[in-house]
Amino acid sequence: MGLLQDVLDEGFSxxxxxxxxxxxxxxxxxxxxxxxxxxxxxxxxxxIEMMATGAAHYDISRFGMEVFRASPRQxxxxxxxxxxxxxMAPVLRQVxxxxxxxxxxxxxxxxxxxxxxxxxxxxxxGVDQVVPVxxxxxxxxxxxxxxxxxIETLHGLIETGELLKRRSASGSGANVxxxxxxVPAQPVPVMLGTR
Amino acid sequence: xxxxxxxxxxxxxLGARSELTAKELLREVGSVLRMSEAEAAALALDEIDPxxxxxxxxxxxxxxxxxxxxxRLMLELQGETVLRCKPIIGYLHTGMEKTAxxxxxxxxxxxxxxxxxxxxxxxxLVFSLAVEKxxxxxxxxxxxxxxxxxxxxxxxxxxxxxxxxxxxxxxxGAVSMMIYGWREREQVLRFFQKVTGLRMNHNFIRPGxxxxxxxxxxxxxxxxxxxxxxxxxxxxxxxxxxQPIWRERLQGVGVxxxxxxxxxxxxxxxxxxxxxxxxxxxxxxxxxxxxxxxxVIVGSYGDAFDRYAIRLNxxxxxxxxxxxxxxxxxxGDYRIQDKKVTPPPRARIDESMEALIHHFKIFxxxxxxxxxxxxxxxxxxxxxxxxxxxxxxxxxxxxMHMRAPSFVNIQCLxxxxxxxxxxxxxxxxxxVDPVLGEVDR
Amino acid sequence: xxxxxxxxxxxxxxxxxVFASVEQYLPLVKKLAxxxxxxxxxxxxxxxxxxxxxxxxxxxEAKRFELVxxxxxxxxxxxxxxxxxxxxxxxxxxxxxxxxxxEAMEREVFDMYGIAFTNHPDLTRILMPExxxxxxxxxxxxxxxxxxxxxxxxx
Ligand code: SF4
Numbered sequence: 039m040g041l042l043q044d045v046l047d048e049g050f051s052x053x054x055x056x057x058x059x060x061x062x063x064x065x066x067x068x069x070x071x072x073x074x075x076x077x078x079x080x081x082x083x084x085x086i087e088m089m090a091t092g093a094a095h096y097d098i099s100r101f102g103m104e105v106f107r108a109s110p111r112q113x114x115x116x117x118x119x120x121x122x123x124x125x126m127a128p129v130l131r132q133v134x135x136x137x138x139x140x141x142x143x144x145x146x147x148x149x150x151x152x153x154x155x156x157x158x159x160x161x162x163x164g165v166d167q168v169v170p171v172x173x174x175x176x177x178x179x180x181x182x183x184x185x186x187x188x189i190e191t192l193h194g195l196i197e198t199g200e201l202l203k204r205r206s207a208s209g210s211g212a213n214v215x216x217x218x219x220x221v222p223a224q225p226v227p228v229m230l231g232t233r
Numbered sequence: 234x235x236x237x238x239x240x241x242x243x244x245x246x247l248g249a250r251s252e253l254t255a256k257e258l259l260r261e262v263g264s265v266l267r268m269s270e271a272e273a274a275a276l277a278l279d280e281i282d283p284x285x286x287x288x289x290x291x292x293x294x295x296x297x298x299x300x301x302x303x304x305r306l307m308l309e310l311q312g313e314t315v316l317r318c319k320p321i322i323g324y325l326h327t328g329m330e331k332t333a334x335x336x337x338x339x340x341x342x343x344x345x346x347x348x349x350x351x352x353x354x355x356x357x358l359v360f361s362l363a364v365e366k367x368x369x370x371x372x373x374x375x376x377x378x379x380x381x382x383x384x385x386x387x388x389x390x391x392x393x394x395x396x397x398x399x400x401x402x403x404x405x406g407a408v409s410m411m412i413y414g415w416r417e418r419e420q421v422l423r424f425f426q427k428v429t430g431l432r433m434n435h436n437f438i439r440p441g442x443x444x445x446x447x448x449x450x451x452x453x454x455x456x457x458x459x460x461x462x463x464x465x466x467x468x469x470x471x472x473x474x475x476q477p478i479w480r481e482r483l484q485g486v487g488v489x490x491x492x493x494x495x496x497x498x499x500x501x502x503x504x505x506x507x508x509x510x511x512x513x514x515x516x517x518x519x520x521x522x523x524x525x526x527x528x529v530i531v532g533s534y535g536d537a538f539d540r541y542a543i544r545l546n547x548x549x550x551x552x553x554x555x556x557x558x559x560x561x562x563x564x565g566d567y568r569i570q571d572k573k574v575t576p577p578p579r580a581r582i583d584e585s586m587e588a589l590i591h592h593f594k595i596f597x598x599x600x601x602x603x604x605x606x607x608x609x610x611x612x613x614x615x616x617x618x619x620x621x622x623x624x625x626x627x628x629x630x631x632x633m634h635m636r637a638p639s640f641v642n643i644q645c646l647x648x649x650x651x652x653x654x655x656x657x658x659x660x661x662x663x664x665v666d667p668v669l670g671e672v673d674r
Numbered sequence: 675x676x677x678x679x680x681x682x683x684x685x686x687x688x689x690x691x692v693f694a695s696v697e698q699y700l701p702l703v704k705k706l707a708x709x710x711x712x713x714x715x716x717x718x719x720x721x722x723x724x725x726x727x728x729x730x731x732x733x734x735e736a737k738r739f740e741l742v743x744x745x746x747x748x749x750x751x752x753x754x755x756x757x758x759x760x761x762x763x764x765x766x767x768x769x770x771x772x773x774x775x776x777e778a779m780e781r782e783v784f785d786m787y788g789i790a791f792t793n794h795p796d797l798t799r800i801l802m803p804e805x806x807x808x809x810x811x812x813x814x815x816x817x818x819x820x821x822x823x824x825x826x827x828x829x
Contacts, residue, residue: 079296081303082325082670083350083433086396090422093399093415123673125803126295126303126324133296155343158817159810160328160802179433323801330786331810331817366687495748498713498775509748516751604729607687608744608755610715619716621742625725636716636744644778673801 070114070140071196077113078106079133081120084147084179088119091182101189110136115192116169117185121149122162134169142196144188145171148178288316293658295324301400301662302669306646313654318647322640325673333633337599338364341630342436345620348635349671350433351396354389355613356635357438358382362519363609363620364440367602368574375566378442383520384455384558385428385438386611387551391462392421393614394544394551397666398469401541404663405482410472417465420458427454441575442568452559459552466548474542483538487649487661490535494645501616502547503642503665506532506539513612524561527554537664544666547614573600599628608636615639615666635674639667679705682731691755693734699758700767703743707772711745711754714773718742719760719783723813737761739789743769765790786811 080088092098092106107113110133122130134143145165148154151174153163162168172195175188294305303324309317333344345360346353365371399414422432427448429437437444448454473479489499491507504511512529514522530546532539568575576595577588602624610619616638625631642665649661676683679702684691694702720740722728730736737759745754760766768791769776780791781800788809791797799806808815 082327083347085302086350086433090415090419093419094412095416095419121325121327123324123326124806125326125801129295129303129324155347156327156329156332158328158332159815160326160331181432323799323803326801328810328817335817369687495713496774498715498773500715511748605686606720606742607689608716608742608753610753617715619744621716621718621744623720625728631725632720634716634718634742636718640778640782641775644775 067197067199071193073102074114074142074193074196075105075107075112076103076115076117077110077133077137078108079116079118079130081118081122081126082149084119084150087179087182088117088146088185091185096182096186098186098189101186101193103189110134111138113137114140115142115144117144117146118150118165118169118171119146121147121154121156122165122168123160124162127162127168130165131168142172142192143169144173144175144185144192146175146185146188147180148176151176154178287311291655295321301667304643304662304667304669304672306658306662308650308655308658310655313656315650315653315655315658318650318658320643320646322643322669322672325669327670327674329674330633330635333630335629337628338440338602338630339595339599339628341633342439343434345633345635346434346436347670348637348674349613349615349618349639349668351393351668352386352389352614353434354385354438355611355618357436358386359609359611359613359618359620359635360622360633361438361440362611363607363622364602366607366609367605367622367624368440368600369603370441370569370571370574373569373571374442375569376563377446377565378567378569379520380558380562381443381447381567382438383522383525384555384562385425385443387554387558388421388424388455388458390614391548391551391555392418392425394548395421395462397544397614401663401666402473404659405479407473407479410469413465413469413472417462420461424451424454424458427451439568441571442566444568446567452562455555455559459555462548463552466545469545474545480538482657482660483536483541483664485534485536485538486653486657487537487540487664488535489645489649493648494535497644497648498641499616499645501612501614501638501642502540502543503616503645505530505543507535508533513610513617517610519609519611525554525557537660540664540666544614601626601628602630610636613638615668615671616642635671637671637674639665639669640672640674643667643672678702682733684731686755689753689755691757693731694756694758696758696760696764696766699741699756700769703745703756703769703772706745706754706756710747710749712748713746714743714769714776714779715746715753716742716744717769717776717779717783719787719789719811721787721811721813735759737764739764739787741766741783741789760789765792767792768794770794785809788812 090096092104098104116134116137118130145151149156149161150165153161157163165171173188173192175184177184289310291308291310292305293308295303305321305324307319307321308315329344329348333341336344341360342357345356349356362371365374395414395418399411399418402410402414425435426432428451429435429444489507491509494504494507500511508531510529510531515529527550530543530550532543572591576592581588582592604624604626606621606623608619608621610617617636618638619636621634621636622630623632645665646661650658653661678692681692681694681698681702684693692702720742721738722736722740723738726736728736739760739762741758741760743756745756758766766789768780770780770793777795778800780794781797783789784791784797785799785801786809798804802810
């Protein structure tokens with residue numbers, strides 16, 4: 039840990055030996071959180087703000103997320119940005135199913151989270167009826183700051199979440215349960231990348 | 234298990250070409266591509282032999298890499314050449330026209346602004362103009378409100394076209410252009426946020442005027458936007474307009490003729506690229522556009538490059554318009570002083586019970602609008618946006634319909650793509666600049 | 675009252691309108707197209723189920739649906755609105771041959787109101803899924819929230 043602290047405090051100049059020790063689990067979590075590529079799943083107005091987050095001013099690449107992947111096979115996070123219509127819901131589900139584990143979902147904007155102001159025949163009242171959602175970003179549209187906050191929250195979840203278990207078939211999202219070992223009273227210590 | 238998941242979108246497919254009789258083909262080709270009679274007749278002469286018919290039907294979208302939302306295209310390809318194409322829409326259908334019947338005229342703005350989310354202020358403007366026409370107060374809107382509306386809608390045109398520059402660049406592989414386009418748009422959005430409180434979906438232009446006055450120092454803010462954007466447009470010219478690769482990708486791609494564009498009811502840059510100078514700001518002036526000096530930009534070949542160049546130069550025209558507005562912005566009220574449609578000022582609410590009740594009533598019940606029906610059209614960045622409202626005398630519209638320019642323009646896609654390469658399909662979609670929120674409403 | 679090609683005309687807040695029956699509709703629009711209305715800028719419909727007593731010129735019988743067509747003359751820079759009265763279940767002729775741009779608009783009206791258009795090349799739903807029940811913009815169609823419709827897929 040001391041070694042790691044050196045790196046965190048002083049960067050690589052602080053390193054005395056050319057190796058780092060850490061728990062494999064933490065390294066994996068750390069690397070997952072630092073290079074989670076989003077699937078470009080823009081739907082409506084929120085997608086514009088999502089793209090604005092990717093552009094120069096808000097610069098999502100600070101979080102290792104600038105690579106918006108068109109193919110769901112290469113993506114880790116699906117940002118559902120916008121209202122999901124009844125016609126789009128099956129497509130959304132299919133894209134989600136095509137994504138590789140591990141995968142996470144951010145529901146961006148009130149429309150995706152709850153239907154928003156459109157409580158009518160056409161809109162699915164919350165994307166969590168279709169796919170499990172990890173983080174909800176409020177707002178209409180959420181500002182890029184809100185989206186970044188949601189992304190940070192998700193990264194926190196990834197870094198403290200479990201590593202290997204696939205999601206149960208019930209489709210629970212962030213509500214992950216460790217069955218083999220009892221859940222420690224303290225949150226799992228984050229060794230790398232303290233935020 | 235079959236790899237094809239059953240969806241509930243079944244019937245909206247292209248029928249297999251080899252299974253059609255010549256007559257059906259004529260009808261279908263005529264409908265999907267709208268070729269001339271002679272061309273269709275010539276096609277019908279070819280007997281199609283199912284064993285040699287080598288065409289392939291490819292589905293593009295609704296989730297696809299081009300940056301224009303959830304548009305889905307069925308393309309019939311012969312090798313790399315597009316034979317037929319059918320846009321399939323509705324993946325973002327939000328039922329806004331139904332929701333509008335539930336919302337009062339006061340609340341209606343929140344609904345319409347979410348249709349064309351790249352130019353929300355234009356949507357609010359056309360809705361407000363229609364409501365004002367129904368109320369019969371269109372002549373009484375204070376001058377400052379009118380000029381503020383023009384200022385905002387021109388700035389909105391700039392931001393929308395800047396976003397087109399960005400997405401068009403990205404679709405064609407000029408990724409740095411995307412970064413630049415967003416950078417400039419961000420400046421305009423910052424001004425919007427200052428004035429309206431929101432970056433998008435403002436609900437700022439309301440029946441009777443606008444929601445609030447301009448913020449102090451707005452003139453300097455606008456000037457600094459103009460000073461920043463204007464030289465950058467010249468940079469775009471260097472980066473793209475004169476660049477051989479860019480020209481190669483766009484010139485002669487997605488050509489549409491003037492007759493076709495008129496027949497397909499296309500408006501905006503899609504119509505102007507064919508050389509027809511039709512701009513509602515000049516040809517059926519609303520607000521005070523007739524007092525301003527600006528040019529209508531037209532193209533001459535009707536291809537994707539013309540549509541790009543028109544939008545680039547329309548940003549310049551908008552800058553010119555905004556400069557004139559800055560000079561002439563009058564002072565005075567920013568909304569009509571008609572107790573019927575205007576809530577009392579904030580300060581009055583604390584003092585007077587009557588004002589409080591009035592305020593409460595306006596925001597809960599709204600105001601009643603006399604019976605009648607109107608259609609009002611203005612020029613949005615994408616073309617003619619029209620609002621048709623039927624009132625039955627209550628405080629909610631009986632029917633509210635938006636004539637969305639993208640919805641109509643998208644019908645040009647099959648025609649522009651026919652005979653082109655599949656690689657150009659993205660360039661063509663991008664050059665029409667459809668906003669799917671507005672297509673599906 | 676003025677007649678335009680044999681159809682009663684009206685004026686709505688200074689905007690010219692002309693009323694046609696279903697039989698007069700296509701011939702009227704043909705004549706208007708010859709008169710220089712070279713673009714059909716909009717085509718939509720209204721369901722007057724709960725508002726039957728609207729003002730119409732005499733000689734025009736109010737029916738449940740109304741087809742509203744906004745024509746535009748690019749040369750004279752003027753607009754004209756054609757309003758066509760339709761009974762429930764009655765179909766209207768398609769304007770596709772005159773104005774091909776009405777293809778999507780007529781499909782939208784069919785989708786939202788269930789008004790069929792004869793001679794339309796491809797009269798299918800455009801916005802709603804193909805197997806949708808009912809026509810959402812009809813006044814007797816509930817707005818309300820409805821259960822999610824996606825089909826079970828195996829993950
Ligand atoms: S939450 Fe607001 S901004 Fe986002 S898609 Fe819905 S209406 Fe648009």
